[in-house]
Amino acid sequence: MDYKALAEQLVKSCTKTGADGAEVYLETGRRLSIDVRNGEIETVEESASQGAGFRVFVKGRMAFSSCNDLRDASLESAIGRAIEFAKSTTADPNNVLPDERAITAVEGLYDPAIAKATMEQKIELAKAVEKLAMKDPRITKSAGSGYGEGEREIFIANSNGLSKSYKASACSLGVSLVCEKGEQKTSGGESCSRRFFADLKAPSEIAARAIERATELLDPRMVKTQRASVIFGPEVGASILGGILAAINGETVLQGASFLGSKLNQKIASDLVTLVDDPTRAKGPGSKPFDGEGVPTQKRVLVDKGVLKGFLYNTIAAKRAGVKSTGNASRGGFTSLPGIGPHNFFMVAGAIAPAEIIKATKVGLLLKGVTGYGINAVNGNYSGGAEGLWIENGQVAFPVKGLTIAGTAAEMLNGVDMVGNDLDLNRATATPIFRIAVMQIGGE
Amino acid sequence: MKIPDYYVADIPRRKFLELGLKGGLALAATPLLMDTLLASASPGLLAAPPLALDKLMLNRVIRKALERGGDFADVYVENRISRNILLEEGRFKSAEFGISQGAGVRVILGDKTGYAYTDDVNETTLARAADVAAYIARGGKAVKPVDIKEATRPSFVTVKLPLADLADEKRLGVMKRAHQAALDYDPRIRMASISYYDEVRGRVIANSEGLYLADELPLLFFIVQALSEGNSTRHMGRERLSRHSGFEMFDEVPPEQVAKTCAREAIAMLDAKDCPAGKMDVVMQNGWGGVLVHEAIGHPLEADNIARQIGAFTGRLNQKVASPIFTMVDDGTIPNARGTVNFDDEGTPARRNVLIKEGVLLKYMTDILSAKQLTMERTGNGRRESFRFLPIPRMTNTFIEKGKDKPEAILASTKSGIYVQSLSGGSVNPTTGVFNFTCREAYLVENGRKTTPLKGATLVGNCLDIIQNTDAVADDLDFGPGICGKGQNAEVTCGQPTLRIRGINVGGTRARATT
Numbered sequence: 001m002d003y004k005a006l007a008e009q010l011v012k013s014c015t016k017t018g019a020d021g022a023e024v025y026l027e028t029g030r031r032l033s034i035d036v037r038n039g040e041i042e043t044v045e046e047s048a049s050q051g052a053g054f055r056v057f058v059k060g061r062m063a064f065s066s067c068n069d070l071r072d073a074s075l076e077s078a079i080g081r082a083i084e085f086a087k088s089t090t091a092d093p094n095n096v097l098p099d100e101r102a103i104t105a106v107e108g109l110y111d112p113a114i115a116k117a118t119m120e121q122k123i124e125l126a127k128a129v130e131k132l133a134m135k136d137p138r139i140t141k142s143a144g145s146g147y148g149e150g151e152r153e154i155f156i157a158n159s160n161g162l163s164k165s166y167k168a169s170a171c172s173l174g175v176s177l178v179c180e181k182g183e184q185k186t187s188g189g190e191s192c193s194r195r196f197f198a199d200l201k202a203p204s205e206i207a208a209r210a211i212e213r214a215t216e217l218l219d220p221r222m223v224k225t226q227r228a229s230v231i232f233g234p235e236v237g238a239s240i241l242g243g244i245l246a247a248i249n250g251e252t253v254l255q256g257a258s259f260l261g262s263k264l265n266q267k268i269a270s271d272l273v274t275l276v277d278d279p280t281r282a283k284g285p286g287s288k289p290f291d292g293e294g295v296p297t298q299k300r301v302l303v304d305k306g307v308l309k310g311f312l313y314n315t316i317a318a319k320r321a322g323v324k325s326t327g328n329a330s331r332g333g334f335t336s337l338p339g340i341g342p343h344n345f346f347m348v349a350g351a352i353a354p355a356e357i358i359k360a361t362k363v364g365l366l367l368k369g370v371t372g373y374g375i376n377a378v379n380g381n382y383s384g385g386a387e388g389l390w391i392e393n394g395q396v397a398f399p400v401k402g403l404t405i406a407g408t409a410a411e412m413l414n415g416v417d418m419v420g421n422d423l424d425l426n427r428a429t430a431t432p433i434f435r436i437a438v439m440q441i442g443g444e
Numbered sequence: 445m446k447i448p449d450y451y452v453a454d455i456p457r458r459k460f461l462e463l464g465l466k467g468g469l470a471l472a473a474t475p476l477l478m479d480t481l482l483a484s485a486s487p488g489l490l491a492a493p494p495l496a497l498d499k500l501m502l503n504r505v506i507r508k509a510l511e512r513g514g515d516f517a518d519v520y521v522e523n524r525i526s527r528n529i530l531l532e533e534g535r536f537k538s539a540e541f542g543i544s545q546g547a548g549v550r551v552i553l554g555d556k557t558g559y560a561y562t563d564d565v566n567e568t569t570l571a572r573a574a575d576v577a578a579y580i581a582r583g584g585k586a587v588k589p590v591d592i593k594e595a596t597r598p599s600f601v602t603v604k605l606p607l608a609d610l611a612d613e614k615r616l617g618v619m620k621r622a623h624q625a626a627l628d629y630d631p632r633i634r635m636a637s638i639s640y641y642d643e644v645r646g647r648v649i650a651n652s653e654g655l656y657l658a659d660e661l662p663l664l665f666f667i668v669q670a671l672s673e674g675n676s677t678r679h680m681g682r683e684r685l686s687r688h689s690g691f692e693m694f695d696e697v698p699p700e701q702v703a704k705t706c707a708r709e710a711i712a713m714l715d716a717k718d719c720p721a722g723k724m725d726v727v728m729q730n731g732w733g734g735v736l737v738h739e740a741i742g743h744p745l746e747a748d749n750i751a752r753q754i755g756a757f758t759g760r761l762n763q764k765v766a767s768p769i770f771t772m773v774d775d776g777t778i779p780n781a782r783g784t785v786n787f788d789d790e791g792t793p794a795r796r797n798v799l800i801k802e803g804v805l806l807k808y809m810t811d812i813l814s815a816k817q818l819t820m821e822r823t824g825n826g827r828r829e830s831f832r833f834l835p836i837p838r839m840t841n842t843f844i845e846k847g848k849d850k851p852e853a854i855l856a857s858t859k860s861g862i863y864v865q866s867l868s869g870g871s872v873n874p875t876t877g878v879f880n881f882t883c884r885e886a887y888l889v890e891n892g893r894k895t896t897p898l899k900g901a902t903l904v905g906n907c908l909d910i911i912q913n914t915d916a917v918a919d920d921l922d923f924g925p926g927i928c929g930k931g932q933n934a935e936v937t938c939g940q941p942t943l944r945i946r947g948i949n950v951g952g953t954r955a956r957a958t959t
Contacts (some may be wrong), residue, residue, distance in 0.1 A: 045558075064538065066540070090535040092535065143749075255635055383951050383952065
């Protein structure tokens with residue numbers, strides 16, 4: 001089926017049915033997942049899906065409907081529902097659609113080799129990573145290994161004449177392990193996700209990392225409640241970016257619900273902190289040529305050497321703020337309206353090797369796991385559960401578990417005093433290892 | 445436990461819209477779709493009674509699924525009509541209408557499961573899904589499927605004002621009332637945000653054991669958030685109301701009441717001070733605080749990880765795992781509750797399951813697969829977010845049974861510690877039992893009295909410690925609604941009476957003064 005033509009034709013159906021403006025977001029996709037445990041297949045899931053979302057504007061009022069049945073009668077019924085629903089919403093002069101025809105060139109979003117690899121090959125990968133991991137005598141049980149893949153194609157058309165599409169793929173391989181020692185039980189795993197099949201890490205590399213994670217916190221000890229340095233490893237650094245992202249969301253800022261709302265062009269973090277959103281990076285997990293409503297994407301520096309340089313906007317929030325869309329309309333598939341979100345959001349790497357950061361720390365916590373909601377975007381408070389390795393005199397002393405860490409975003413961001421050189425951009429939200437000079441740690 | 449979903453990473457989701465993301469669609473609620481569904485299933489046979497037609501077709505699909513081998517096969521057909529409206533900053537910002545339909549075919553052979561689903565429901569696509577799902581059963585022994593026969597199950601969901609017949613103005617009306625009530629509560633409430641969601645989910649379940657079931661479940665979910673500003677800080681309060689019910693829910697609980705509860709929290713927390721860090725006694729107020737045992741004890745009692753022998757409670761059946769005053773129940777039959785299921789998404793009747801009685805572990809929560817693997821009974825906990833997901837063991841309405849103490853007496857007898865009025869939510873590692881929770885509203889307890897409100901309090905610990913260290917349980921059991929995530933979402937309630945747990949590690953920003 002020619003989905004691009006279908007999307008364009010559906011825009012016309014919307015305007016014929018009574019919409020002054022309309023956008024059609026059409027998505028098709030397929031996915032496969034294979035779970036293996038103890039050398040046997042546990043589940044194989046396969047599916048193909050499709051659907052359309054209709055955003056309609058009637059006299060400044062906006063409404064939306066979605067439907068995963070692409071037969072004409074069902075699509076028309078869904079369009080009618082959206083137009084009917086527009087009676088319920090409030091008119092707003094900011095309710096506009098984008099019209100930029102440009103598309104940002106982004107390499108490496110789709111790999112045809114994923115679909116070409118055989119089912120047997122994929123099952124073997126999942127079995128191999130588990131088998132290699134179980135060779136370590138400390139690992140007593142497998143919680144399962146898995147291979148997954150997905151492809152999707154997105155089509156956006158609107159009544160301003162915009163019509164665009166792109167195709168993307170991803171695949172992943174990982175394993176989850178359990179280690180039991182006496183009464184102790186620890187778990188850990190590793191997963192590798194890539195745009196291209198050939199870029200997946202070797203099963204041996206994934207297994208080795210999973211073993212390390214499952215065993216590194218064995219025989220933990222408790223420490224006293226105290227103030228000390230906290231080092232965020234690359235596995236956990238992203239956990240503090242979530243709250244920052246929510247706080248630089250242009251709509252949250254407009255609502256006065258962000259602790260960063262009044263800080264534009266002010267210093268909010270130490271000189272070592274530079275945060276970038278780059279959807280244009282080749283093979284980036286969050287890369288895309290245009291955002292969730294068709295606006296071309298762009299690389300943006302949001303925090304430059306500690307200074308807040310900008311917020312994230314989609315078209316409607318941007319109009320309200322009197323700025324241009326930053327190409328940050330996010331879309332949770334065809335079933336909902338565009339929101340606001342980043343693409344590949346990361347803290348720029350520093351110059352220091354991770355080992356040097358540990359060596360330079362007199363007393364502190366090297367975080368391996370954090371839990372909780374991260375930084376509260378409304379007031380900047382932070383509190384969470386923590387586990388990791390305790391550092392004394394520049395060396396790893398012993399594992400620690402069941403701790404808490406707490407602070408405020410201002411203290412934490414300004415407290416960053418070392419940033420490592422180990423940034424891995426294969427995660428959509430990523431940081432290198434970094435140290436916060438001092439935080440409150442809750443223990444005994 | 446599972447490897448992170450590869451699709452989610454590059455799709456940032458907007459908080460309010462998450463509710464609208466459920467895939468799925470509707471049978472009885474959309475005549476057009478039902479018609480096209482049946483027409484494509486068997487053109488020319490439209491004169492036949494719809495259900496009879498469905499059954500013959502489903503029988504053929506089940507037979508196809510077991511053609512290459514397998515112990516069990518089922519077909520799950522779903523349709524869902526949903527409405528999601530947002531009132532924020534005084535404006536009805538968005539209105540989303542969702543129509544979703546689809547079906548999944550599953551084949552089980554031993555410990556293996558094959559699954560395939562399709563949005564497009566007709567005999568050709570279902571047969572193809574059956575063929576894909578059968579991949580795992582190649583060469584295995586096959587059972588002979590029993591022809592399906594319609595079964596009935598009791599319903600615990602009553603509807604006086606059906607959602608399908610409701611004018612949109614009624615929906616807007618309750619939202620406006622809540623919005624006004626939140627703003628009227630206090631001048632320091634700067635903004636209110638009202639999120640209204642309703643859905644009608646139709647289900648058809650047919651399996652190789654001969655079961656055929658169909659029903660329709662309405663669901664309402666109403667969320668009020670209020671932003672307060674003062675004392676050079678801000679707080680976002682939140683209160684939720686949700687039931688499987690008709691629109692009469694708002695006659696029983698007025699929207700103003702939800703809004704006031706939310707605004708009260710937002711204002712109270714403006715005075716919050718730094719929370720002390722370290723081990724302390726915790727008094728948990730009745731209601732949604734039950735999410736703590738939902739996470740800390742409930743998830744580890746789901747039988748999938750027990751069957752894999754990796755769950756924290758593996759091999760602990762009939763052993764004493766908790767304090768003798770601790771009884772925990774999962775009950776999918778509580779009338780109109782958000783977690784009520786009538787029957788689970790595999791067709792097993794919902795029931796009241798006492799999981800831990802007076803400290804002794806009696807039962808795990810099973811789905812069909814884990815019940816078979818463990819040779820245990822089916823408890824009615826096989827649930828799925830939509831046809832896009834396999835059923836797995838999930839909780840329904842999970843709660844700590846009421847005790848004999850009085851809530852005031854529990855607080856009065858607590859010398860120092862913190863009083864948790866409400867929790868945001870939390871998570872648990874089902875293998876190790878390590879959990880964490882973030883408090884929405886908490887107070888310092890000094891000499892048996894609630895005193896200073898506390899900001900940024902986190903509770904961490906191990907699930908076994910919690911239930912062993914519970915030393916007082918009150919008689920005021922109450923529930924709160926939530927969304928439970930385990931690779932897929934499920935609507936649940938969590939409940940508890942006021943109770944006290946000795947010695948939980950609390951995370952805060954302030955070192956405790958040594959006494």
